[in-house]
Amino acid sequence: MEKNDNSKKTYEAIIDSIKTYIMNGKIKAGQKLPPERELAKKFNVSRTSIREALRTLEILGAIKSVQGSGNYITGDFEKSLIESMSMMFLLQQIDSLEFYQFREALELKAAMLAVRNIDDEKIRKLEEILAEMARSEDEATRSALDKQLHETIAAASKNSMIIQILNILSEVISQDIKQRRSEILSDPRNINRLQKIHEEMVFSLKQRDAQATYAAFTKHFDIIAEYIRTNENNQINNQINNLYNENS
Amino acid sequence: MEKNDNSKKTYEAIIDSIKTYIMNGKIKAGQKLPPERELAKKFNVSRTSIREALRTLEILGAIKSVQGSGNYITGDFEKSLIESMSMMFLLQQIDSLEFYQFREALELKAAMLAVRNIDDEKIRKLEEILAEMARSEDEATRSALDKQLHETIAAASKNSMIIQILNILSEVISQDIKQRRSEILSDPRNINRLQKIHEEMVFSLKQRDAQATYAAFTKHFDIIAEYIRTNENNQINNQINNLYNENS
DNA sequence: CACCTAAATTGGTTATACCAATTTTGCTAA
C-alpha cells in the first residue's frame, strides 16, 4: 500500500485528514466519527494507524473515545494543555518563581479587565467572601475562600481565554499552590496583612480604580514572591513528581 | 492478561509509567528509550499498546521516534502547545480581542520584569532598533523591526516560560499578527504615534521606571485594541482555518 | 585504518483474532 504522503508517517497524514475533516465543518463538536474500521477502509490504511492517529487527537483534546460507542468530537483542550505544561516542567525544570510570574501576568490582566467589566453582583460576592475570610478560624476555610476570591475576579474579566488558562495553571500546580497557600495563610503575621490587601483589591475594583487595583494586586504578588524566593530550591517539579508517582 | 489499572486504559497506564520513568530521572533528555519490543515485555503488554502510548508522548513533545534508531526523550513542547492552542481556536471560536488581551498580559508582565532585569546591552539594542525604525521607509521593514523590538523586551524579562509562551502565541496567530501589524503600521497616522510610544517604552525601561513602563505599554496596547475592536467580526479562526485548508 | 557490505536492530504498518463496553434489536410479559 502506498503512503498518502512521501514524508509524513501514515498516522500523521491521518491526523491531518481528520483535522481538516473537522475544520471544514463536516463534523461538528459533539458528533460521532465514523467507526474505526470504516475509517480504516476509507483512508485505505490499517486500523492500527487509524488508532494511533485517534490517540493523538484524543490527547490533543479534539476527540474522546468511548468503548463500545464511538469516537466523539469534543472541545476539551484543557486536559491537553495541562499535560503539555506538566511535561514542560518535568523536563525543563522551570522553577516556581517563573511559573508564578506567569500566573501573575494573567491575574493582573484579569484584574485590570475586571475593573472595566465587573458588575455589582460580582462585587457583592467578593465582599461576602472577604467577610467570611475575616471571621474564618481555620486555615482550610481561608484557603478555600482565597481560591474562590481569585477565581471570582478572574471570571469578572470576561476573557474566556484568560479564565481557562488560569484554571489550567491551577491544575498543573494544584499541589504546589495548595501547599504554598496553606503555608502563607497559616502564618499569623500574614493573615492580617493578606486580609488587608484582599480588601484593597476588592475595594479598588468596586471603585473601578485601575491604578489602585494595579497597586493592590502588585502588593499581593510581592508577598507571594517573597515566600517563594525564600524557598528558591523548592522546585515545582518535586510537587508534580509526587502527583505521578502514585501509579508507578 | 490483567490490566495494570482498574479504571485506566492500558495505553494510559503505560503513558504514566513512562512519564514516571522519565521523571524519576532514570531517563534524561536526549537519551534513548528501550526498544518498543522490550518495553512491551517489561510492562507485560502488547507492542500495540506501547506504541499508542508513545504516539501520545510524541504529540506531547516528550519523545521523538526515529525509525530504525529508537525513541528519544526530547523537550520540545512548543509544537504540542501550538497544536493544542490551534485546536482550541478552531473549536471554541475565541475572538481576536480575547487573544490579544491574553498576549498583552504576558507582554506587560515581561516589560515589568524587564524593568528590573534588563541590562545595558539590551537597552542599546532596543535603541538601535528604534533608530532603524525611525529611518525605515517601507512597511515590511518596520514590521520586522517591530517584531524584533517586542521580542527583545520579552527576552529581557529573563522569564523563560513567558518568553516561550509568547513565542508560541506568535506562532499560533502568526498570520493574524502579520496582517494586523502591517495594517496598523501602514496607516501613516499611526507611524508617528507608534514611534513615539515605542520610544517611551524603551526610555522608561532605560530609566528603570516601572510606572512609566506600565503607562507606555498600556498606551501601546490601546492602539492595538482600538484597531481590533473596529474589526470585531474578523475572527482569528478564519486565519487559522486557512492555515489548514491547504492540505484538504 | 578506512571503507564498504551484510546482518542485526528498531521503528512503521498491516492483518487477524478476540475481549469489553455500549447500543440496538426483538422478543416476552404485563
Added chain:
DNA sequence: TTAGCAAAATTGGTATAACCAATTTAGGTG
C-alpha cells in the same frame, strides 16, 4: 400496545504475528 429485558450486533481496546523500511552495528576487505 408498551415496558422491560435479554440476546445480538456494533464499536472501541488489546494482543499476536508477520513483514516493511530506515538505521545501526559488525565484520570483512582493500
